Amino acid sequence: MKLSISQMMTLGAFGAVVIIFLAMMNWRRAVHAALIVALLEGAIRKWVFPQGSELVYFFKDIILLGAYIKFFMFPDPDIRAWRLRIxxxxxxxxxxxxxxxxxxxxxxxxxxxxxxxxxxxxxxxxxxxxxxxxxRNEQHMTKLLFNYSLFAIPICLLGVAQFFAGPDSPINTYATSDLAGVKDVATFGAGAAVRARITGTFSYIGGHNVFVLVFFIISICLLTAMEGRKRMLLLFGNLPLLLGNAFMTGSRTAVFSLVAVGTLVGMTSAVSRVGRAKGSLFYLIMGFAVASAGVGVFFKKAFDAFEVRRKTAGDTVQGRAYLHHLAAIRAAAEEVDxxxxxxxxxxxxxxxxxxxxxxxxxxxxxxxxxxxxxxxxxxxxxxxxxxxxxxxxxxxxxxxxxxxxxxxxxxxxxxxxxxxxxxxxxxxxxxxxxxxxxxxxxxxxxxxxxxxxxxxxxxxxxxxxxxxxxxxxxxxxxxxxxxxxxxxxx
Structure with a gap:
């Protein structure tokens, strides 16, 4: 049953009051929840509640509103005990x-x-x-970040399924919204090897690109601090899947960003200590080797489709790096006051x-x-x-x-x-x-x-x-x- 605008607004207003109240009870959990919703809201908009896509779009914002009210208007004593020098x-x-x-x-x-x-x-x-x-402390921070980084595994596996499912599959769709309009699914590759550019649990490709970069950064940095099974999970789970997903998005910016970040972190680790875990540089190098091998062995079709897009693109590295930005600024400058x-x-x-x-x-x-x-x-x-x-x-x-x-x-x-x-x-x-x-x-x-x-x-x-x-x-x-x-x- 498709809800009318007035019905959705009434439902949204009632739900917002409840969510704000719950968020005010524990602002820290509310922030954690908002950051998790940021990863999953696209999936809800696309497959779970498409008729209420607009309401889901504002879900994490409503959660954060309750956290804002509690944190800034009714702070606990432990909050008032600190000052931020900004x-x-x-x-x-x-x-x-x-x-x-x-x-x-x-x-x-x-x-x-x-x-x-x-x-x-x-x-x-x-x-x-x-x-x-x-x-609370560094150990608590590391634990939370590691647990958060594990969302990369199911989201990236969904991305793999989207890549091999084909452009016409129901799992390859964007979030349909009366506000933003409907967009056709983007593809890349050539001939019979045309593939959908994956979006994972996000509404559009751009959101998945950001997710891949941020979680790659978190995962590769955790390698410099963690040891044992957790380090192996990052090494053989997160990193290959994230790099493979970067190729599956068809985004040259996403792939370049991952390579640039990995190289910089590795070079910095080589000339100075960035983390305290033993063998950080060795595991960083191994991480690149494992991720590259994973792409070459398991995601070769993604690499081939990406290469087709890279070679047939109508722009250059210089154009994407700065020429397009300068052209847009010049064009806008002629229009605005x-x-x-x-x-x-x-x-x-x-x-x-x-x-x-x-x-x-x-x-x-x-x-x-x-x-x-x-x-x-x-x-x-x-x-x-x-x-x-x-x-x-x-x-x-x-x-x-x-x-x-x-x-x-x-x-x-x-x-x-x-x-x-x-x-x-x-x-x-x-x-x-x-x-x-x-x-x-x-x-x-x-x-x-x-x-x-x-x-x-x-x-x-x-x-x-x-x-x-x-x-x-x-x-x-x-x-x-x-x-x-x-x-x-x-």
């Missing part, structure tokens, strides 16, 4: 600039859509301030919201450039555009400092990997890819751990931090801020 004034200026030059644009013609545009850009930023307080066309006006869901709620069409259509940098400039105008990418660069710098000023540990390995992710994603989709958006903010927040300061001075004889927590605190403490004693949450 450039709050600059971040506030970014938000104000996007509101004034992007949202307060008369071209949008709707307060609701102006708020939605701000949500697209800024909604996951508060998540970054919560991530440093998710972990200080205000641009309005924040979020080119987002696919914005048109659907206008149709669903019968909101008047936009006054001036925002041009589409198939490039996020040009798209952001067209939406925001020059002042907000400059502030937005200055904010992105600030995130990148924080990740690099977390790596460069930290002692060898799992934290240092991950900070290096997340720096690579932010660098590679700087010119790729974030605003138009909500999966990339939430992972960018979450990984930035992870790299803010060394910037935590404990405001509580413990009295003699009071309960002290246990020895293993103290060790984790020292491992995540930067040389730059050691005098101020930042730490993982005690």
């Amino acid at each position: 450039p709050g004034t600059f971040i506030a200026c970014v938000c104000i600039t996007l509101s004034v030059f992007g949202a307060a644009n008369v071209n949008i013609g709707s307060l609701l859509l102006a708020v939605y545009g701000l949500k697209i850009y800024l909604y996951y930023v508060p998540l970054a301030f919560m991530v440093p307080l998710l972990f 200080l205000m641009g066309f309005g924040i979020g006006t080119s987002h696919p869901a914005a048109l659907g919201i206008r149709r669903a709620l019968k909101i008047a069409p936009i006054k001036k259509e925002c041009p589409y450039y198939d490039n996020e940098i040009g798209q952001c400039l067209a939406e925001l105008g020059w002042p907000a555009f400059i502030m937005w990418y200055a904010f992105r660069v600030m995130m990148l710098i924080h990740c690099f400092k977390a790596f460069s000023l930290t002692q060898p540990s799992i934290f240092r390995s991950l900070a290096l990997g997340f720096f690579c992710y932010h660098l590679l994603q700087l010119t790729n989709q974030m605003v138009l890819n909500h999966t990339a958006n939430i992972f960018l903010c979450a990984t930035w927040g992870f790299c803010l751990i060394p910037r935590m300061e404990n405001l509580v001075k413990r009295r003699p004889g009071s309960l002290q931090m246990s020895s293993h927590r103290e060790g984790a605190r020292r491992q995540c403490m930067t040389r730059e801020s050691r005098q101020q004693r930042p730490a993982l949450r005690g």
Whole structure:
């Protein structure tokens, strides 16, 4: 039975109240749940509840709303005991600039859509301030990340099934939505060997590309910290499947990103210690060998189809690296003034919201450039555009400092990997890819751990931090801020 718009909105409102209340009861579990939903929401939209695709799209956002309310408005004493050293004034200026030059644009013609545009850009930023307080110590952090990394195995196995199932299979479909519209499944390869470009449990290819890169970073960095069976599971499970899935997406950017990240982590490990586990460099090299062999033996058809796409593509490395971005910026610069066309006006869901709620069409259509940098400039105008990418660069710098000023540990390995992710994603989709958006903010927040300061001075004889927590605190403490004693949450 297909629900009407009013019925879905009523159902969604009731469900949102319940979810927000549950999230407020335990904000940490709510954050964990939101990050898991980010991996699975596409599958729910495609196969479980397609008629309510719009509601599922906002599911993780509603969970995070409850966590935000609890964390920022009703913080527990252990939250108030910590301070995060970040450039709050600059971040506030970014938000104000996007509101004034992007949202307060008369071209949008709707307060609701102006708020939605701000949500697209800024909604996951508060998540970054919560991530440093998710972990009790380094051991707890490592355990949670390892358990989270295991989602790669079932998701990648689904991707393998999608690749061999063929483009017409029911498991190869995108999330159909009245908001975003229906898209044909993309294919690659040639002749009888044409294959669907896989999406895994995500709505579209872009989300799966982000998943492959982020989980490859987590898995390869865990190799520098874990030993025994867990290390073998990463070595023979996660890494080959993730690399194989990268080829199955048909995305040259995904494959290049995995190779670049793996090479950089390996080279850094060769010249300096990034992790504390024994034989980190040896296992990193073995990881590349196993992943490459896995592709050559088990996923050769994926490699062949990828090679067809690479050789027949109509663009060049230089074009994808910077020429397309420069062309989009030049084209957008000819169309916009200080205000641009309005924040979020080119987002696919914005048109659907206008149709669903019968909101008047936009006054001036925002041009589409198939490039996020040009798209952001067209939406925001020059002042907000400059502030937005200055904010992105600030995130990148924080990740690099977390790596460069930290002692060898799992934290240092991950900070290096997340720096690579932010660098590679700087010119790729974030605003138009909500999966990339939430992972960018979450990984930035992870790299803010060394910037935590404990405001509580413990009295003699009071309960002290246990020895293993103290060790984790020292491992995540930067040389730059050691005098101020930042730490993982005690």
